Amino acid sequence: MPLRVLIIPDKFKGTLTAPEAAQAIAAGWREGRPADELELLPMSDGGDGFGDILGRHLGAQPRTVETVDAAHRPVQATWWWEPRLKIAIIESARIIGLAGLPPGRFHPFELDSYGLGPALRAAAQAHPRLCLVGLGGSATNDAGFGLARALGWQFLDQQDRPIEQWTQLSQLARLVRPQRPCRFKRLEIAVDVRNRLLGVAGATRIFGPQKGIRPEDIQPAERCLRRLLWVVRKELGFGSNPANMPGAGAAGGLGFGLFVFVGGPLISGFRLFSAWTKLKQRLRDFQLVITGEGTLDQTTVYTGKGVCRVASLARARRIPCLGLAGVVGQPEVVGPRFTQVHSITPELASVDAAMATPAFWLRELARRTAVAWPETAPPAALGLKGR
Numbered sequence: 001m002p003l004r005v006l007i008i009p010d011k012f013k014g015t016l017t018a019p020e021a022a023q024a025i026a027a028g029w030r031e032g033r034p035a036d037e038l039e040l041l042p043m044s045d046g047g048d049g050f051g052d053i054l055g056r057h058l059g060a061q062p063r064t065v066e067t068v069d070a071a072h073r074p075v076q077a078t079w080w081w082e083p084r085l086k087i088a089i090i091e092s093a094r095i096i097g098l099a100g101l102p103p104g105r106f107h108p109f110e111l112d113s114y115g116l117g118p119a120l121r122a123a124a125q126a127h128p129r130l131c132l133v134g135l136g137g138s139a140t141n142d143a144g145f146g147l148a149r150a151l152g153w154q155f156l157d158q159q160d161r162p163i164e165q166w167t168q169l170s171q172l173a174r175l176v177r178p179q180r181p182c183r184f185k186r187l188e189i190a191v192d193v194r195n196r197l198l199g200v201a202g203a204t205r206i207f208g209p210q211k212g213i214r215p216e217d218i219q220p221a222e223r224c225l226r227r228l229l230w231v232v233r234k235e236l237g238f239g240s241n242p243a244n245m246p247g248a249g250a251a252g253g254l255g256f257g258l259f260v261f262v263g264g265p266l267i268s269g270f271r272l273f274s275a276w277t278k279l280k281q282r283l284r285d286f287q288l289v290i291t292g293e294g295t296l297d298q299t300t301v302y303t304g305k306g307v308c309r310v311a312s313l314a315r316a317r318r319i320p321c322l323g324l325a326g327v328v329g330q331p332e333v334v335g336p337r338f339t340q341v342h343s344i345t346p347e348l349a350s351v352d353a354a355m356a357t358p359a360f361w362l363r364e365l366a367r368r369t370a371v372a373w374p375e376t377a378p379p380a381a382l383g384l385k386g387r
Helices: 018-032 050-058 092-096 116-125 145-150 166-171 203-211 215-236 250-261 269-277 279-285 298-302 306-316 331-337 351-356 358-372
Strands: 004-007 037-040 061-068 074-082 087-091 130-134 154-156 174-176 187-191 266-268 288-296 321-328 340-345
Touching: 004 018, 004 279, 018 037, 018 050, 018 288, 018 358, 050 074, 050 087, 050 130, 050 269, 061 116, 074 092, 074 116, 087 092, 087 116, 092 116, 092 130, 116 130, 116 145, 145 154, 145 166, 145 250, 166 215, 174 215, 187 250, 187 269, 203 215, 203 250, 215 250, 250 266, 266 269, 269 279, 269 306, 279 306, 288 298, 288 306, 298 306, 298 331, 306 321, 306 331, 321 331, 321 351, 321 358, 331 340, 340 351, 340 358, 351 358
Parallel strands: 004 037, 004 288, 087 130, 130 187, 187 266, 288 321, 321 340
Antiparallel strands: 061 074, 074 087, 154 174
């Protein structure tokens, strides 16, 4: 019996964008089960691809702004504008993303979020009813210090000398507000993790190493961010601690920085994506859901990444959900979340082969999964209670 299948992967980080992954899965599935009806809905929960995916769904128009990347090299960055609804969309990874820098060339102490400021200014000048900012995939660890400077905030030491590097924030004494604040009627900040700014599960310790922060860098970095937090609370009068908000540590602390220096709630990027795409309502039309990302492991589960949220939504509606990945770690943790989980490595190819031609191997994985997928199966075989 032909099935209606929703294909909703996230990116395969470092190899395939979410749209590319969706196309590869669809191509393989069609080879294995040509009668099935497929719908592709590539996903982003705030990181790489957020602007392009959400902008495409909303019919937004790409616009460009002259700014700088995380290393202050000039770039023309894309943001998106939907004129009918007056929605602006900004993706931090497109401007200050780790993927845009040569591997190993810059240390995170040399990088900051300044380049996001001109994009926010450009969006504000369009007078949107809503501005959506996706966080994730950044190269930075400055808690929004650079962004704030770009928007006119001044950071001064005890002698009222300006602080121009985030690694000097341990000397911060006071803040000066901008003369022309960047304001939005409504700003929503999409975060793809729930980590706080500081501590053992904070931005520096959890995400810093993948950006190049070494063990000996952690204490100096934390000292700077703690001082920033102390001065922010003293000068701006926050009652509750903004560093403890879920998502404050997203994108090297940009969740904290945007909330403090621009203003706007931190929202689950998946929840935002789900709402704008009407995902919960759409799921009723499908008999099978296929999701996936580069690595499915305990981090995927415990941080509430989008693929696990998709699996949970499908299970709540008693729709089988397949998870496809480049590699699966901790299968005893990941497996129970999905009806089935399959990986390119080691099921089909070595890591080197998978990285060299990822679309080919993902397509082949989808084809083999489709061929083996039962046209009719008792609900118990799918780990479900019934349809």
